[in-house]
Amino acid sequence: MRVLVVDDEPEMAALLSRGLVGEGYAVDVATDGIQAMTLAAAERYDIAVLDVTMPGMSGFELCRRLREQARGIAILLLTARDAVDDRVRGLDAGADDYLTKPFAFVELAARLRALRRRDAISPSSLDVGDLAIDLAGQRISVGENQVRLSRTEFDLLRLLVEHREHVMSRREILDAVWEAGTFVDTNIVDQYVSYLRKKLDAVGTSVRIVTSRGVGFRLTTEAT
Template identity: 65%
Template sequence: MRILTVEDEREMADLIARGLRADGYVVDVAGDGVEAMAFASDGGYDIAILDVMLPGMSGFELCRWLRRQHSGLAIILLTARDAVDDRVRGLDAGADDYLTKPFEFVELAARLRALSRRDAIGSTRMHVGGLHIDMTRHQISTDSGELRLSRTEFDLLRLLASNVGRVMPRAEILDVIWGSAAYIDPNIVDQYISYVRRKLDTVDAHVRIVTARGVGFELIAMDP
């Protein structure tokens, strides 16, 4: 698995890169957004780890650019800010996860393992309602066109589609998609369900996500 790390603090960048390489990842390090864009233009990355406070181009701006160019890329933001508005801004920019500095490397490693486990869900292709799901290309389309999703939105919808007709408990969704309730606010599940619902409303999906109050969520296929 290839990871692009974007961090302007050299000591922090070296620390992250050494830890990731020790865990078996292939790592490239960029010091700013422009250098990161040059790396990413060649493609081939599975995950990008972005510091928010970068010189010139912010991590939020870089995140939006990466999401437009590489829809299947998983993106984690690193930020010294812990305000709710900053976390929401990062998720809205297309990030899949975030870590607030300072953090322990074991926490970052756990988030990366959670992202890696997502690829084990389901088969290569799947059809549910009007959705055509391509796991290899990380794309979901309908007869009316492609559904533009972030990596986490894709993985969440894919998980629900793999369990169509079954209520998925929030705790199970949190564990599969985000890795551990110890590091993530459980309300993030509801937030991303809302994102996916809004996008499903824009296409002929012929599916809907139903809330099982106090339990979780279920994807139901409907007749065209």
């Protein structure tokens, strides 16, 4: 597993690098967003650990660019901010998880292991009703109509597919998709359900996400 660490503080970057190498990862370090994008263009990384507060390109912007450039990469943000708006902004930018400074390295290592488990899917594609799901490319399609999902949208869809016709509560979704449910407002679930519904509509599928008022959501292939 290859990890890209991006932090403009040399001591923190070196500390993270040493710790991750000790965990068995191959690690490259970048000190700013431009260098990180250059490395990501030349090397395939499984995980990126990004500091949010950097001069020039912020961790949020770098996250968005990596999500577009490096297909399938898992992204964890490191931030000294603990405001809900900043955490939501990071998740909206395409991050898979975040960790607030200061943190214990053992927690960082555990979160990276969780991201690796999330990637452990064997089939490359899946059909649900008329919807084709490209698990490797994180795309959905109906015939020639194709749309790419963000990583979080993809994880949400996969969860609903695995439990289709079963109502998943917001808390169950939060714990499964974000794996940090205690620290994230449940409203983020509704926000991503809305994003996913728009993309399902865009490909013209009959697959729908149904709201069970006061409970949660379920995926159905039943016609209205």
